[in-house]
Amino acid sequence: MIEVELRVNGTAHRVELDPRVSLLDALREQLGLTGTKKGCNQGACGACTVLVDGDRIAACLALAVQYGGREITTIEGVAHPLQRAFVRTDGLQCGYCTPGQICSALGMLAEADAGMPSAVTEHLAEPRVTLSSAEVRERMSGNLCRCGAYNGITDAIREVAGARPGVSS
Amino acid sequence: MRPFEYVSAPDVATAVRAISDAPGAKLLGGGTNLVDLMRQDVERPTTVVDISGVPLTGVDELPDGGLRIGALVRNSRLAAHPVVRARFPVLAQALLSGASGQLRNMATVGGNLLQRTRCLYFVDASAACNKREPGSGCDAVGGFHRGGAVLGASEHCIATHPSDMAVALAALDAVVEVESVRGTRRVPLVELHRLPGDTPHRETELEPDELITAVEVPASTAAATSRYRKVRDRASFAFALVSVAAAIDVQDGAVAAVRIALGGVAAKPWRAYEAERVLTGARATEAVFREAAEAELAGAVGLPGNEFKIELARRTIVATLRQLRVEGGAA
Structure with a gap:
């Protein structure tokens, strides 16, 4: 067992971990933060997306021992207009993928703010990102929604993106 | 586990x-x-x-205009780097076409190069696989092998290397720096991965105790006009069926310099030397592009489930070169 300090949503937790434990399982089973969901458990579905120092990652492929001392944000630590936008646009049906969608979208908006291009960005050297529907869909391709609420999800994200300085929709 | x-x-x-x-x-x-x-x-x-805390996270410009990339630079950071976007667009595009936003934030440059094949029978511990269990056979040859190799494969293994980034780096003449207790050595990226032969479990030229510390990309006149084109079963978050990384320098309608590498077709990023030979010095025309693609795929061998890749690879080479000719202003 290895002792690690996990800093989650502004609170530090000292936990004893088997090094095999994923960040996802540590959050859910040891810290009781079950908002982060386990879907495929192999990095394909995005349900386990959390933010680490602001970057979105798949917590199922992260060994918890690697993330000691980092600032981890889960859905329990998020209060953002994007959540209301998801409700308004019907960006969910069953809701299982929603915590991952929200965390992923917040990470994605920060990437866009920083001018990061995507695979569909036409002019790579352009420092300003325009979050068209195609851009949002490409950038959110790591989050699956088996209810198929993609139109609402895309609308919610573009609505929030358009209200921000520096990013246009 | x-x-x-x-x-x-x-x-x-x-x-x-x-x-x-x-x-x-x-x-x-x-x-x-x-x-x-x-x-x-x-x-x-x-x-x-x-090694995630080892400080190999720099992206530094070299005096000659090339780049030195630390092995632990995250894929997303490298793709977003202003010099990569401006001078090596093929590399930025290849990185951005791989995996998803979450995985690109985690994956490192060294890990990307050394990732394992996604062959269904390799990742299924109950299947026969000469790569995973030497001598056990290959369930892919008679199984579902849509993703399988058409160049450089053997009866023992038809696995493909899954990296997009490595295909761009192969086209860019990248060199991998490797460290062990015996010291430092440099390996050209095109020589890093091995073809399967009868030892598909030996995937690279690295020894088990060697660590990739950096990748160096030399300056090149062709790199500014470069592109990565990826053909896959979904528009995003899927491995390549065929991909093409190409860089071309056209002067007065003739090909002054060209670099092409193929992904999704072999156990390694496949540098298209035959196509380059046909193209170099020739007119940059559709007919010559097709001739070059034919030359490169002349030795390709398909199986029922993946033989479509041979013509797909030819057409993707031609389409990529055609696009670059337009972008380079030589249309």
Whole structure:
């Protein structure tokens, strides 16, 4: 067992971990933060997306021992207009993928703010990102929604993106 | 997942000593491939050496205009780097077409190069696979092999290398820097990965105790007009059926310099030397592009489930060159 300090949503937790434990399982089973969901458990579905120092990652492929001392944000630590936008646009049906969608979208908006291009960005050297529907869909391709609420999800994200300085929709 | 000893290495010296001291050790970077394969019981390291805290995270410009990329630079950071976007667009595009936003934030440059094939029978510990279990046979040859290789494969293995980034780096003449307790050495990227032959379990030229520390990309006149074109079963978050990384310098309608590499078709990023030979010095016309593509795929061998890749590869080469000719202003 290895002792690690996990800093989650502004609170530090000292936990004893088997090094095999994923960040996802540590959050859910040891810290009781079950908002982060386990879907495929192999990095394909995005349900386990959390933010680490602001970057979105798949917590199922992260060994918890690697993330000691980092600032981890889960859905329990998020209060953002994007959540209301998801409700308004019907960006969910069953809701299982929603915590991952929200965390992923917040990470994605920060990437866009920083001018990061995507695979569909036409002019790579352009420092300003325009979050068209195609851009949002490409950038959110790591989050699956088996209810198929993609139109609402895309609308919610573009609505929030358009209200921000520096990013246009 | 089987138990393992976890070692966190703060620097290169500690990391190379740890993998040298523990046969059966594996290096852990972003974990996107290794953690998954350990969970599937495909990878069974006795020791995991975590190098995610080793400070190999710089992207530095070299005096000649090239780039030196630290092995632990995250894929997303490298793709977003202003110099990569402006001078090596093929590399930025290849990185951005791989995996998803979450995985690109985790995956490292070194890990991307050393990731394992996604062949269905390799990742299924109950299937026959000469790569995973030498001598056990290959279930892919008579099975579902849509993703399988058409160039450089053998009867023992038809696995493909899954990296997009490596295909761009192969076209850019990148060199990999490697460290071990014996010192430092440099390996051209096109020589890093091996073709399967009858030893598909030996995937690279690296020794088990060697650590990739950096990748260097030399300056090139062709790189400014370069592109990565990826053909896959979904528009996003899928591995390539065929991909083409190409860079071309057209002067007065003739090809002054050209670099092409193919992905999704072989056990390694496939540098298209035959196509380059046909193109170099020739007119940059559609007919010559097709002739070059034909020359490169002349030795391709398909199976019922993947022979479509041969014509797909030819057409993707032609389409990529055609697009670059327009972008380079030589249309």
